[in-house]
Amino acid sequence: MLRSAAVRRSLSKGEVSSLLSYRYKSSFATALNTAARLVTPKALLNNPVSLVSNEMNTLAKNIVTLIGSGHPLLNRISGYYFEAEGKKVRPMLVLLLSRALSQIPLEERDRIKIDYTDVPEDPVYSKVQHSRLFENVPASISPLHILHGIKPLNPLTKGPEPLPQEFDRARGILPKQRRLAEIVEMIHTASLLHDDVIDHSDTRRGRPSGNIAFTNKMAVLAGDFMLGRATVAISRLRNPEVVELVSNSIANLVEGEFMQLKNTAIDADHTTFNNGTQHIPPPPTKFELTEHEYRVPTSSTTNGTQLSHDQLVDMAFDYYLHKTYLKTAALISKSCRAAAVLSGVRDPIIEECYEFGKNLGICFQLVDDMLDFTISAKDLGKPAGADLELGIATAPVLFAWREDPSLGPLIKRNFSNPGDVEAAALAVKKYDGVGKTNELAKDYCNKALQNLRNGLPNSDARSALEFLTNSVLTRRK
Structure with a gap:
């Protein structure tokens, strides 16, 4: 805050703007500054790893x-x-969250079930x-x-x-x-x-x-x-609860992979796979294989009524986000929940930790799906443009499909025909699929930040988690 006109006159316009903006720092800036103060040497400024450097090293x-x-x-x-x-984002989140949870007094950490x-x-x-x-x-x-x-x-x-x-x-x-x-x-x-x-x-x-x-x-x-x-x-x-949580996240990874291998929201034929080229063996006659009670909606009709184009896209998005949770966010969210359980905190805080991991995990995968369209393989550290080549319709493609219904058949056949990949890539660019995915990622990022503020007391570790959460949106690999 400037103290007098004389002081104001002695500063350049840029310096005045910088000082004024300091009064209204965002949580991102606060997290950045907090993390920076705790890191030595200077080459490691802005690095939240400093708080858990012993463990990460x-x-x-x-x-x-x-x-x-x-x-x-x-x-x-x-x-x-x-x-x-x-x-190493996942272990870093567990360690930083553990430090943040340690700020809760021991008398409020009495949820240890044996x-x-x-x-x-x-x-x-x-x-x-x-x-x-x-x-x-x-x-x-x-x-x-x-x-x-x-x-x-x-x-x-x-x-x-x-x-x-x-x-x-x-x-x-x-x-x-x-x-x-x-x-x-x-x-x-x-x-x-x-x-x-x-x-x-x-x-x-x-x-x-x-x-x-x-x-x-x-x-x-x-x-x-x-x-x-x-x-x-x-x-x-x-800890039986932690054993169940972490073990189940392994099963979630497999379920998510199968959701990706056979997208039943787009392809309602449950008797074939691999773009309809291979038939699924018939079910056994000795016993009945039943799906459990919860399933993502996977029908193009409801009560015999054909769904509209927007309803189909909405259903595809629901399927995509559920798959994203299982493949990416489940391990993050359940490990965050497990860290909270091990700390002995009470149920409301455990729920916030779980929701934080879920929202951050989905944000992380949305950014990953954007990078597949915007970053070279050299910068990414793995093949770029792989999703379309593998026939996977991620958020940027789904946003483009909402604007261009002709992408539907390409998505259904997993971009398997010549020219499909190129046509989908052009549509993503034309309809700003990457930009819209970025906005969706920001929504999940903001939810994750709110979960941290709802569940954790203010501390250096929480600030580092906020910094790390915001940095997910700007990562390049």
Whole structure:
């Protein structure tokens, strides 16, 4: 704020504007400045990682300990994606959220549920509730000679060392929350190994993808192994609710992938797949396979009435957003919820943490879908323009379809005819599909920011989360 006219006259017009705008800083600017003050050296200014730098610096090393195998080839490919510099957004969110939750007083963190009838006799469970928050992750639950197999002195897989606790109390991140961050990154990386095989990708994080460097079979098996090690680590958290949340996110990833492989909102023929070229085998006669009660609407008619073009597009958007949640946002939202559960906070805050992860995850994928149209493969670190080539209609295409109904047949046949990809790309450009997707991403970003403010007390960690949330909109890879 300027104190006098004399002061105002001594400043340039640009400086006055800058000072005046400072009074009305946005939450983004506040988050940026808060994060910047906490980072050293100056080269790392504006980096929210500073608040969880100890944990992030050792993340890959700890994960390799979790997934390490006695077989050299399996060991090599399992750690392959951790060697390159990835975004590591998911574990960073878990760690920052854990720090933010630690600002809530212990007396308000009393939601620790343990089913004593389903827990073996263990002195850990005889502790008072608050101290249970700080308990470490056991190296194993079953006897080691059973886990290690017939040659217990030379196991292929073994239990990890317990987490050190010295830093946790000072930084507010509980031992189990740190292990959760590592598990989440393991699940995400396993999905990348599988995705690169499914999508025939050549590159990942700026170098040959796992399927190219090691073959498809090894990449799939390594992804399976990593998921297996992740589920072992989940069980050692000894929290049934967290085990259910994180394990279910793995199933969500697969459900989302199937929604993408067979878009039933566009193609109502449930007897074929692969653009109608392959028939689904008939169902078994010995038992009935039933879908559960909730399904995304997948019919072009309602009560025998043909849907309008706008209604069809709306239904396609519902399907797309649900698929986006399952493929991308489920792991983020459920890991955020799990971090809140492990912190012992009460239900309203747990819900806000979950909604934050859901809204941020959808925002993240919307931006990813935009980048597929706007960034080169070199900058993206993976093939650009891949979605259309794979026959996937993302938000930019759906926005274009709303303006140009002729795109419908192209979307239905997954852009499989010559010229389909080019026609869809031109329509996205003509009808500003990228710009409209950006506006939708902003809406989800704003919802995520509101969730943070509703659920968390003001703190450096919350400011860093706000900064990170806003930065999703401007990322380039």
